[in-house]
Amino acid sequence: MEKKTLFDKIWDAHVIKSIPDGPDVFFIDKHFIHEVTSPVAFLNLEKRGNKVMFPERTVATPDHNVPTVDQDKTIKDQLSRMQVEKLRENCKRHGIDLHDLGTDHHGIVHVIGPELGITQPGMTIVCGDSHTSTHGAFGTIAFGIGTSEVEMVFATQCIMQAKPKKMRITVDGTLGRGVSSKDIILYIISQISASGGTGYFIEYAGSAIRSLSMEARMTICNMSIEMGARGGLIAPDETTFNYLEGKDLAPKGEAWDQAVAYWKTLKTDEGAQFDLEYHYNAEDIEPMITYGTNPGMGVKVKDSIPTTDGMKENVKKSYIKSLDYMGFKPGEPMKGKKIDYVFVGSCTNGRIEDLRTVAEFVKGKKKADNITAWIVPGSREVEKKAMEEGLVQILEEAGFKLRQPGCSACLAMNDDKIPSGKYAVSTSNRNFEGRQGPGSRTLLASPLTVAAVAITGEITDPRDLIEELALEK
Amino acid sequence: MAYDKFDVLTSRMVPLSTENVDTDQIIPARFLKATERKGFGDNLFRDWRYNSEGNPKPDFVLNDPTYEGKILLAGRNFGSGSSREHAVWAIYDYGFRCVVSSFFADIFKNNCLNIGVLPVTVTPEFADELFAAVEADPSAEVEVDINKQTITLLSTGRSESFDINSYKKQNMKNGFDDIDYLLNLKTEIQAFEAGR
Numbered sequence: 001m002e003k004k005t006l007f008d009k010i011w012d013a014h015v016i017k018s019i020p021d022g023p024d025v026f027f028i029d030k031h032f033i034h035e036v037t038s039p040v041a042f043l044n045l046e047k048r049g050n051k052v053m054f055p056e057r058t059v060a061t062p063d064h065n066v067p068t069v070d071q072d073k074t075i076k077d078q079l080s081r082m083q084v085e086k087l088r089e090n091c092k093r094h095g096i097d098l099h100d101l102g103t104d105h106h107g108i109v110h111v112i113g114p115e116l117g118i119t120q121p122g123m124t125i126v127c128g129d130s131h132t133s134t135h136g137a138f139g140t141i142a143f144g145i146g147t148s149e150v151e152m153v154f155a156t157q158c159i160m161q162a163k164p165k166k167m168r169i170t171v172d173g174t175l176g177r178g179v180s181s182k183d184i185i186l187y188i189i190s191q192i193s194a195s196g197g198t199g200y201f202i203e204y205a206g207s208a209i210r211s212l213s214m215e216a217r218m219t220i221c222n223m224s225i226e227m228g229a230r231g232g233l234i235a236p237d238e239t240t241f242n243y244l245e246g247k248d249l250a251p252k253g254e255a256w257d258q259a260v261a262y263w264k265t266l267k268t269d270e271g272a273q274f275d276l277e278y279h280y281n282a283e284d285i286e287p288m289i290t291y292g293t294n295p296g297m298g299v300k301v302k303d304s305i306p307t308t309d310g311m312k313e314n315v316k317k318s319y320i321k322s323l324d325y326m327g328f329k330p331g332e333p334m335k336g337k338k339i340d341y342v343f344v345g346s347c348t349n350g351r352i353e354d355l356r357t358v359a360e361f362v363k364g365k366k367k368a369d370n371i372t373a374w375i376v377p378g379s380r381e382v383e384k385k386a387m388e389e390g391l392v393q394i395l396e397e398a399g400f401k402l403r404q405p406g407c408s409a410c411l412a413m414n415d416d417k418i419p420s421g422k423y424a425v426s427t428s429n430r431n432f433e434g435r436q437g438p439g440s441r442t443l444l445a446s447p448l449t450v451a452a453v454a455i456t457g458e459i460t461d462p463r464d465l466i467e468e469l470a471l472e473k
Numbered sequence: 474m475a476y477d478k479f480d481v482l483t484s485r486m487v488p489l490s491t492e493n494v495d496t497d498q499i500i501p502a503r504f505l506k507a508t509e510r511k512g513f514g515d516n517l518f519r520d521w522r523y524n525s526e527g528n529p530k531p532d533f534v535l536n537d538p539t540y541e542g543k544i545l546l547a548g549r550n551f552g553s554g555s556s557r558e559h560a561v562w563a564i565y566d567y568g569f570r571c572v573v574s575s576f577f578a579d580i581f582k583n584n585c586l587n588i589g590v591l592p593v594t595v596t597p598e599f600a601d602e603l604f605a606a607v608e609a610d611p612s613a614e615v616e617v618d619i620n621k622q623t624i625t626l627l628s629t630g631r632s633e634s635f636d637i638n639s640y641k642k643q644n645m646k647n648g649f650d651d652i653d654y655l656l657n658l659k660t661e662i663q664a665f666e667a668g669r
Contacts, residue, residue, distance in 0.1 A: 016658065016662060019640050021639040021640065022638045022639060022640025023640060023641075025655065025658060025662075027665055027666070029669070036557075037556075037557065037558070039508040039509070043508070043509055050652075050656070053659075053662070053663075064505075065505075079506035079507070082506075083508055128556060128557075128558075129555075130554065130556040130580060144555075145556060145583075146556055146558030146583065146584035146587060146588075147558040147559075148650060148651070149583075152652055152655055155652055155655065156658070158662055159651070160640075160651045160654070162638070164579075194550065194553060195549070195576060195578070198550070198579050199579060225580075230579055293493075294495065314490060314492070318491055318493065321491065411497075411502040411555075430495075430554060430555075433497070434497065434498075434501055434520050438501070438525065
């Protein structure tokens with residue numbers, strides 16, 4: 001029998017038709033939409049006189065541009081308000097489920113999908129957002145699409161896609177203290193580069209990946225796009241099943257048993273071929289931070305910014321342009337650089353485990369005076385849990401400002417903007433120029449590293465503080 | 474929605490050699506708040522093109538009258554990051570019909586083909602030649618022929634072929650998008666869905 005990868009199994013099961021020397025007609029199980037990339041798709045759908053073919057397969061929530069304060073009031077920004085109102089109108093007219101602002105399951109689309117149990121192994125999932133790759137943590141083929149494709153999914157529940165090549169990244173071993181899944185993915189991207197995954201779909205494997213919680217796995221799959229890959233996935237296992245069992249929209253009773261039996265078949269066959277493989281040791285991974293303007297420009301927190309030695313002229317030009325924007329120079333150490341803002345949130349690291357990590361670390365301490373500290377839960381459910389567990393109180397006592405759920409300062413479409421020239425260490429996913437506001441300078445890191453920076457006011461290896469704390473005890 | 478047909482394009486080039494240009498640079502997130510496809514070309518490369526007061530930055534290539542044309546000649550890994558199709562709308566609405574680079578980000582390339590901007594991938598060597606040619610003579614022209622799948626620097630006659638699958642090629646030549654094709658498969662899709 002032909003040996004197949006997990007990716008092959010799911011992909012092939014969703015191809016309705018293959019066009020010779022062209023793409024596959026690819027069926028989509030679940031479609032997430034938000035206010036920013038859907039309005040033009042709805043508009044064009046209606047212009048052509050088409051209907052949403054399977055409205056029950058689409059789920060909506062406003063997340064990208066929503067304010068993170070006063071969500072019970074009318075949105076002040078007129079354009080944002082119009083987009084959110086348009087989403088409401090469109091969902092109503094086309095019979096699409098909407099998790100609106102202020103409702104129990106409002107939140108970032110990639111946070112609420114898993115929380116509700118919508119995301120399930122073996123599915124194909126798309127959304128007009130490149131971080132749709134997050135859902136791959138459940139053993140799904142999930143990726144971002146453009147607005148034309150959003151319209152295709154509305155009209156036909158299909159898109160036209162050429163099958164990507166297959167890559168496997170294996171991380172074996174045990175992670176050291178103070179090292180998290182965010183460090184794993186930042187490390188991988190720093191090795192492969194921001195374009196090294198282009199044209200591929202990734203499977204993450206190995207004992208270090210297996211040992212991770214679902215939330216930690218989501219962080220890894222989330223950032224697959226940051227190396228150019230369409231998406232990344234992890235074979236479902238007991239961790240996956242335990243997470244899903246009992247979720248609102250997960251199968252129940254006999255249907256659950258049947259689903260689990262099927263999900264257990266979703267793994268790469270022994271001997272199946274990948275187009276490209278990488279292997280890493282967990283022991284080589286340490287707390288990471290970025291220093292430039294793409295996520296591939298990352299180093300260990302304890303290290304220095306790479307020099308330009310041996311760089312080709314055009315590469316060097318772009319490299320220096322990037323460092324100039326950041327106000328950094330080649331060869332400078334990362335540790336000790338002054339920081340102005342910390343941001344904990346986003347579809348990468350805005351889940352309850354992330355808030356727990358930060359709260360545990362800052363408990364009984366105060367943020368540094370030079371730091372403005374924002375914490376934005378990924379969803380209402382995360383917010384609720386954080387209240388119930390007493391995390392909110394700990395964080396507020398440490399000087400963090402807790403805001404309401406949304407994408408927030410990850411892309412600064414709302415008022416949560418880092419001022420021009422200021423430095424923010426963020427748990428989000430992109431350090432592009434101006435990403436967190438015009439002129440803002442972003443450094444990506446794990447929630448633990450961000451917590452350490454909040455306390456010291458400068459770039460800090462969290463392990464240094466953990467050791468100090470251990471000594472104090 | 475449908476776009477203008479693409480056949481043979483002969484044009485000058487606008488060079489932007491920066492590598493890893495992400496879609497946040499092509500169109501910053503704060504300009505994604507429209508509910509219809511209108512006015513995106515005005516904000517193409519907004520923060521590179523204008524200062525914080527909204528005045529054009531003279532050193533940015535789009536503000537340099539020396540360069541013009543329907544072809545954007547871009548550095549390696551162009552269009553990375555966000556899947557926002559608005560980035561390609563901005564490029565198209567500004568007046569470009571073709572982007573030439575030695576390496577494109579995947580979703581961006583897909584979005585280009587869906588709305589009628591032709592992404593032409595060339596070898597790094599040919600990209601270097603094109604950059605050198607336009608630097609030496611800003612009026613240097615290239616011919617992009619979708620039928621023959623070739624890109625030619627007219628001053629030297631140097632030419633390369635580029636890849637595009639025959640399905641997308643037909644679409645680009647006719648100004649079609651995928652919706653009509655998919656709608657014709659409605660019966661098959663309904664049957665497939667019923668089996669899930």
